Amino acid sequence: MLKDKHIALYVTGGIAAYKSLNIVRSLIKQDAQVQVIMTDAAQKFVTPLTFATLSQRPVITDNFTPQTSPDDFIPHIQLALWTDLAVVVPATANIIGKMANGLSDDIVSTSLLATTAPKLVFPAMNTDMYNNPAVKNNLQTLRKMNVQIVEPAVGFLAEGMTGKGRLPELPAIMEAIEKNFQPRPLLGKKVIVTAGGTKEAIDPVRFIGNRSSGKMGLAMAKVARDLGADVTLITTVDTDLGGLNVVKVQTATELMAQIQSAFPKSDVLVMAAAVADFKPINVADQKIKKNDDEDIFTIKLTKNPDILKTVASTKTNQFVVGFAAETQHLLENAEKKLANKNADVILANNVAQNGAGFNVDTNRITLLQKNQQPETWPLMSKVDVARKFWDFYLHR
Structure with missing residues (x-):
């Protein structure tokens, strides 16, 4: 189902960033083409080298440095045109706010703003942050913009609390990704x-x-x-x-x-x-x-x-x-x-x-x-x- 599909995986700065490694591995096993893009904060949790090794592609971390060749001088536009599905995982409150309000101050937010392909967002954060009215409003704005939001799971969080904000387990994440490439028999109706x-x-x-x-x-x-x-x-x-x-x-x-x-x-x-x-x-x-x-x-x-x-x-x-x-x-x-x-x-x-x-x-x-x-x-x-x-x- 995912063979040769172009999936842009945006990794932002939450503790759940390490779980994105298994997502890359699962996508590669299904012969998808995976391009990882990381914020500066995400690189504090997992190194770009680890993602590059699993995805078999250089990780994009900068909007100003060519990633693969001297001709690739506008990476956010090239990436946007390449993408069949943009997946943001984990999605922090910061990137959710940027997406909802059209802000673009780094490679991740700029590329997402330029992307017209379907977007799939997995919020993952502290329960109180997730329940903050500002975050709720931003998520509601994204839904109105046809961005797919997958609700976080309830469970044990990094700071020792138990509540809603945990990244869903890998099977649920893969199911949400694969759903975007299923047949759409009602198209045009x-x-x-x-x-x-x-x-x-x-x-x-x-x-x-x-x-x-x-x-x-x-x-x-x-x-x-x-x-x-x-x-x-x-x-x-x-x-x-x-x-x-x-x-x-x-x-x-x-x-x-x-x-x-x-x-x-x-x-x-x-x-x-x-x-x-x-x-x-x-x-x-x-x-x-x-x-x-x-x-x-x-x-x-x-x-x-x-x-x-x-x-x-x-x-x-x-x-x-x-x-x-x-x-x-x-x-x-x-x-x-x-x-x-x-x-x-x-x-x-x-x-x-x-x-x-x-x-x-x-x-x-x-x-x-x-x-x-x-x-x-x-x-x-x-x-x-x-x-x-x-x-x-x-x-x-």
Whole structure:
């Protein structure tokens, strides 16, 4: 998978720098071409000679001295053009801040700034440093710039503490690297995914909603992105997923407007959002105060638009996926939804079952198509459900 791939390995000044030696060895074993670039601080932990011996290439440490030949007088540009994947490991708070803010005062930061290839960052530092709001903000900025961030592990740290900040183990690092070179069968597809529960205002402080966490929709979007799709995520929940066009909404009306805007140019719509069926006819301008003389308060509701049915009725060649979250009569209700909504597929689950409802990381899905027997999947993580669905889509 990694044969002849050009991987630029940026090593910065953290104690975990020595672990990067095993990464180089593993990449070389897979016949990748590895170019190591080191900061001055990184060289205090491991010598460039050690990396050069393992990578079979001179290590780049200076932006002003030719590394391999007199013609190589702009090393950061040559390196940027050469790179298929840039890996920063370990990534200190310093380099994370530089990347997030476009600073370039050494060979590492300058080369990363010039690189348009995908970037993969492995933060590793003291727990308190990692949790510092400045570092968190910088990581969030990088995610918005489509930089891949691999969360550090929890474990024993160099200073004797135990906490989050430890560099992940080698298999996890290699898996993250290899994922960048896996086939991307959804490349060129435009996918809309909705996620989370809508909120319908009663007054400025209260709303009608539901228990949806948005986890299923987020998993659908993440896997589609990893498979190469151009994903628009229309959601009511906050997310730090990078590489997506994220559109925030609250109400069913807002959700429908955003879907209708994007749908004509899309290939797939995954309606994973839990849409409120009703909304108050009137929304109070001020907080409604309880009245001691009145034990019952009545709110008149009206139906929200049927988003799935409305949008699916306009489809040309789009593939439309609906969800049916039920508490009883799962197949009966899901079959009715499949017949009435003009969807291509309904993914049904019983939210009253343990492990398959809202606010959990697992799901048990029954997939329904017209004129075919329902297909029931076992209990699995929501990410695995998403993987199984997209595999079904690609091989249907």
